[in-house]
Amino acid sequence: xxxxxxxxxxxxxxxxxxxxxxxxxxxxxxxxxxxxxxxxxxxxxxxxxxxxxxxxxxxxxxxxxxxxxxxxxxxxxxxxxxxxxxxxxxxxxxxxxxxxxxxxxxxxxxxxxxxxxxxxxxxxxxxxxxxxxxxxxxxxxxxxxxxxxxxxxxxxxxxxxxxxxxxxxxxxxxxxxxxxxxxxxxxxxxxxxxxxxxxxxxxxxxxxxxxxxxxxxxxxxxxxxxxxxxxxxxxxxxxxxxxxxxxxxxxxxxxx
Amino acid sequence: xxxxxxxxxxxxxxxxxxxxxxxxxxxxxxxxxxxxxxxxxxxxxxxxxxxxxxxxxxxxxxxxxxxxxxxxxxxxxxxxxxxxxxxxxxxxxxxxxxxxxxxxxxxxxxxxxxxxxxxxxxxxxxxxxxxxxxxxxxxxxxxxxxxxxxxxxxxxxxxxxxxxxxxxxxxxxxxxxxxxxxxxxxxxxxxxxxxxxxxxxxxxxxxxxxxxxxxxxxxxxxxxxxxxxxxxxxxxxxxxxxxxxxxxxxxxxxxxxxxxxxxxxxxxxxxxxxxxxxxxxxxxxxxxxxxxxxxxxxxxxxxxxxxxxxxxxxxxxxxxxxxxxxxxxxxxxxxxxxxxxxxxxxxxxxxxxxxxxxxxxxxxxxxxxxxxxxxxxxxxxx
Numbered sequence: 001x002x003x004x005x006x007x008x009x010x011x012x013x014x015x016x017x018x019x020x021x022x023x024x025x026x027x028x029x030x031x032x033x034x035x036x037x038x039x040x041x042x043x044x045x046x047x048x049x050x051x052x053x054x055x056x057x058x059x060x061x062x063x064x065x066x067x068x069x070x071x072x073x074x075x076x077x078x079x080x081x082x083x084x085x086x087x088x089x090x091x092x093x094x095x096x097x098x099x100x101x102x103x104x105x106x107x108x109x110x111x112x113x114x115x116x117x118x119x120x121x122x123x124x125x126x127x128x129x130x131x132x133x134x135x136x137x138x139x140x141x142x143x144x145x146x147x148x149x150x151x152x153x154x155x156x157x158x159x160x161x162x163x164x165x166x167x168x169x170x171x172x173x174x175x176x177x178x179x180x181x182x183x184x185x186x187x188x189x190x191x192x193x194x195x196x197x198x199x200x201x202x203x204x205x206x207x208x209x210x211x212x213x214x215x216x217x218x219x220x221x222x223x224x225x226x227x228x229x230x231x232x233x234x235x236x237x238x239x240x241x242x243x244x245x246x247x248x249x250x251x252x253x254x255x256x
Numbered sequence: 257x258x259x260x261x262x263x264x265x266x267x268x269x270x271x272x273x274x275x276x277x278x279x280x281x282x283x284x285x286x287x288x289x290x291x292x293x294x295x296x297x298x299x300x301x302x303x304x305x306x307x308x309x310x311x312x313x314x315x316x317x318x319x320x321x322x323x324x325x326x327x328x329x330x331x332x333x334x335x336x337x338x339x340x341x342x343x344x345x346x347x348x349x350x351x352x353x354x355x356x357x358x359x360x361x362x363x364x365x366x367x368x369x370x371x372x373x374x375x376x377x378x379x380x381x382x383x384x385x386x387x388x389x390x391x392x393x394x395x396x397x398x399x400x401x402x403x404x405x406x407x408x409x410x411x412x413x414x415x416x417x418x419x420x421x422x423x424x425x426x427x428x429x430x431x432x433x434x435x436x437x438x439x440x441x442x443x444x445x446x447x448x449x450x451x452x453x454x455x456x457x458x459x460x461x462x463x464x465x466x467x468x469x470x471x472x473x474x475x476x477x478x479x480x481x482x483x484x485x486x487x488x489x490x491x492x493x494x495x496x497x498x499x500x501x502x503x504x505x506x507x508x509x510x511x512x513x514x515x516x517x518x519x520x521x522x523x524x525x526x527x528x529x530x531x532x533x534x535x536x537x538x539x540x541x542x543x544x545x546x547x548x549x550x551x552x553x554x555x556x557x558x559x560x561x562x563x564x565x566x567x568x569x570x571x572x573x574x575x576x577x578x579x580x581x582x583x584x585x586x587x588x589x590x591x592x593x594x595x596x597x598x599x600x601x602x603x604x605x606x607x608x609x610x611x612x613x614x615x616x617x618x619x620x621x622x623x624x625x626x627x628x629x630x631x632x633x634x635x636x637x638x
Contacts, residue, residue: 189306
């Protein structure tokens with residue numbers, strides 16, 4: 001089975017985000033880029049699936065500037081067989097990213113897709129939906145368990161309150177995974193050395209027929225969340241404290 | 257003219273080791289320190305991820321990594337637990353003599369099993385009476401034609417209790433000093449070998465350290481690495497290659513002590529403010545940072561020289577790196593305990609372990625004093 005993993009390179013979780021001068025993007029200069037953690041689970045799941053089926057290949061795909069090659073090489077070092085880079089320096093919207101990814105999967109005859117349920121940078125959780133829709137494949141998200149047979153995929157979705165849905169989908173299908181599904185392996189040292197020599201296939205947007213395609217969404221304004229105020233300590237005995245608390249909730253916080 | 261940029265592979269390697277240290281080594285370091293049990297599970301995982309035996313050349317199925325890669329790896333591992341670092345990295349020390357002095361057949365025969373399984377090897381040079389004076393070996397290797405017969409003992413041998421192979425340095429004739437020395441590959445199970453007890457050490461407690469006794473141990477001639485008289489030379493050439501990575505382990509430990517100190521100084525409040533506001537603390541932190549960076553630069557310089565065929569300067573730089581990094585790490589760890597105050601003196605906090613662990617770096621693989629002797633000899637042109 002030709003298994004595909006869609007991966008996004010995102011700022012490291014410890015990055016201090018700064019908004020760029022245009023207020024429509026973030027400053028990218030000092031950022032350390034990593035594989036989106038949810039996509040790491042997807043890589044592991046793809047590798048596990050291939051190992052269980054004892055056949056097939058795992059191809060990782062990412063859209064972005066030259067730096068995303070580093071993420072692709074890490075995935076190859078973890079064990080992926082092939083890597084495709086859709087090279088663009090533009091900030092594409094989720095629709096165009098989804099379309100580019102879907103076109104690569106079509107061209108490369110993908111049969112099963114794993115990806116993270118969302119990117120941890122802007123948390124839109126949109127791309128996987130676009131890809132599945134554009135390929136007319138069934139999809140399931142927030143997947144915490146996944147079993148693959150030759151013609152079907154059975155996934156467990158966790159929803160709020162601890163309820164689990166068990167869904168069966170025919171192949172081809174897209175599975176967007178949640179944390180807890182597995183523990184991603186390390187990029188081993190022999191893997192890193194092998195990845196160094198691996199040729200990475202490059203597509204331009206024009207190669208995928210997206211040279212003049214317009215985005216469907218655009219960002220209008222970026223703002224940082226307001227800084228957290230210091231807490232207030234209420235003094236006095238219990239009765240005074242309770243009275244003051246109620247007053248503050250009513251008059252200052254205006255919640256009662 | 258000068259470039260400190262690591263290659264993509266070196267960056268990837270550093271990331272992998274750092275992740276490994278955070279998930280596997282740090283969460284277990286305290287427990288292994290307390291029990292002084294041997295970290296078999298960690299070593300197995302390190303091997304599975306290719307963190308062991310990095311120097312074995314590609315033509316023998318290894319990764320063929322250089323000293324700089326070894327330095328990068330050891331700094332990261334040293335930041336997690338120096339005891340585990342020692343036990344993981346000692347294979348490199350024990351296998352180098354075979355890589356340096358062995359024939360292709362010997363390398364294939366002795367080294368391949370280490371690539372196929374997480375096996376351990378020990379480097380057996382030091383003796384009860386031959387420490388800094390490593391040339392004064394008294395383990396006797398009596399030449400009996402088709403084989404040698406070993407009688408005597410070795411001391412402070414890392415991983416001895418868990419190793420499958422010993423690379424043993426011995427003398428065929430003590431009066432010849434270094435010219436009588438031999439290097440032998442000796443399977444640990446060879447009859448006549450017995451092990452001393454696991455030493456109960458101050459630091460690096462999980463790494464296994466023992467004496468080894470040899471009583472009429474028969475070693476076939478084909479186990480001789482190099483020629484009779486090459487032993488001491490092979491040992492020195494090996495130590496030239498491993499001294500810098502050992503120094504890098506100390507840099508890693510010092511870096512960890514510094515990072516813990518920075519974090520703690522921002523949390524700990526005295527006189528209604530974090531102690532990081534006080535210049536007395538700030539100066540200690542600033543000195544730590546300067547020392548750590550200087551240590552790393554010396555390690556990188558030595559690694560660069562050794563990887564680029566400048567053996568003589570590389571050996572000299574390696575002594576500078578080891579001397580400085582070991583002493584520096586001891587100072588930084590001592591200051592880290594000071595920043596933590598009373599809490600730092602307890603085992604509830606991580607810095608006292610670092611202080612105990614780094615002490616050993618001033619002693620093993622050439623004491624800080626012997627490094628100074630080597631440095632001075634170089635300066636004085638002896």
